Amino acid sequence: MPQDTGSAPSAEQRVRRTRARRRALGFLAYDTAAWVGGFVTAAWTRYEFHLPPGQLGRAATTGGIAALMYVAIAAVRRLHSGRHPLGSLQEVQGVAGTVATTAAVLLIGLLPSADRPVPASTPLVGGALALLFMLAARFAYRHRRDLAMRPDVRSSTPVLLFGLGDAGQGLLRAMLSDPRGRYLPVGVLDDDPDKRNLRIGGVRVLGGRADIADAVRRTGATTVIFSVANADAALVRQIREATLQTGAAFKVLPPVRDLVDHRITVTDVRDVQISDLLGRRQVVGELPLSGNSLAGLRVLVTGAGGSIGSELCRQVMKADPGELMMLDRDESALHALQMSLNGRAMLDGPELILADLRDDERIRRIIRERRPDVIFHAAALKHLTLLQRHPGEAVLTNVWGTLSVLDACRDVAKFVNISTDKAADPISVLGYSKRITELLTAHAASRLPGTFLSVRFGNVLSSRGSVVTAFQRQIEAGNPLTVTHPDVTRYLMTVEEAVRLVLQAAEIGRDGEALVLDMGEPVRIADLARQMAEQAASHVPIVYTGLRPGEKLHEDLLGTGEVDARPLHPLISHVAVPALDPLEVSGLDPYDDAEKLIAELAALCAQPMRSLADGGRREPLPAGLTSARAETRSTSSSHPGS
16 A cells, blocks of 8 residues: 655655754753863862862762763753753753752752762852853854844845834844845834843844934944834834935834734835824724624625725625625726635625615615625715716715615614715715715614614725825826815825724614714825825925815814714714604605705705704705605616716
């Protein structure tokens, strides 16, 4: 019969094992010699360097006996069997314990004897000397090994690290243990005065932020790596500016929230991103998730091919759902999403659903047949200026599309509607339409058994069509950066923050609420443009174009009358949302005059608040808003969808 060689060690493994055995035997032989040398030295010093006749032989013999005892005890403790790496703290502790045990046993054996071969102090002093010799050999081995593991000075880039906290020390050690690494640390900078002149792996702390220029000049470093994992943006900007003034390159270690899943490595070092330079704190790492709230559940994500939807799918996949269904009307976006998730895109699996929210019957069939437990509703039209010119598209997709999903959610356990800060005191079509989706979601919460809520957040950095993406494309094209107003501000958050909030909402959100993340201070878009212009290779001017219809100078996270209550987490506000009966949006005519349609959307947003203030009494709707949505849709079937 043929032999099963599947578990047989490879030639390389056999070579490594042979080398390890030889190394262990070599250290064992050295330890034995250390005992003899330690006892001879102890006796020699005991007699003030004039040994009596025969004392040298007796000391050497006793040292040999001690060595045999040490070998026996070490064998019992498996000290030389590769249990601990050579030169490691664990091995040093093991060696010290074994030496102490050997010396104690030998001393106990010598004390009762009146005719001792060596003085009673010899086991203690000789054992201490033997331990010193053993540790010296291990230190020399470890030092030589560490030097061999350093990056090659001829092919690596000399770098300075700014920040010697846990992240900085982890990065420094990672660099010093990568012989093929591209970075060779030549110094460290840290503002902590207690760390001045500290050395780690032979790399010394050279000063603080005021010493960047001097440290670059003294060490010849060509790059400064910012390794403070939890720094605020102001410090990042200051160190970056000081670094660029010296002519050195500037790189960063990502925030600690991006490093929690793995040990820090050299590959984590990257170029500075605009999110690193924003003047706001990023709090996503402070939002705890249980990690198993979606485990085993069937999850449907609408708008799965978008910036939020695709990141949401990636995060949901990590939660081990029973099934993940990804719905979008853009087939190319679904192709890219599957490629990012699986590394290939066959487009033949049931997880991809090609459908349009405007197809009411299709959406109903999908939800009825696939029976999702949780729905994350991320599908929407989001470009404010376009929707301001074409409000009917917002009605068809944002309002009626959301209503189509809600109408089918009879057996859904959780529904999370993704909204926007523009829904707080809205003045734009985008804000009106998203506010109406919040009101419709609250109505579903009052009628259906599941949990229905909304999540409201600000502009998402680097999403498709975001201000950062627009600025980047303008820079690449050599065009000026266009800003609407010098004082305009926006709340900005990363895609990871946005998705983290959505997942958090699925865990702690309650029926009919809108959850709002505390995003710190809003960012001046002019400052953002200036920071991006400074990173450009050539001069980039900034042009102010003026606010467009529907745009606010400053966004609001909470609307008039909304109370900032944070019952479950200090960073998440829970806002009560009044309900809006779906019949009241059914009469909208998406093909009506744009100005009239915008006025009707505004009236629908204001009505629930007026009704709430009047103790629940409804005011009559404007004429023309009471016809059935089905009739309007049948009329609109002859019009092309977007």
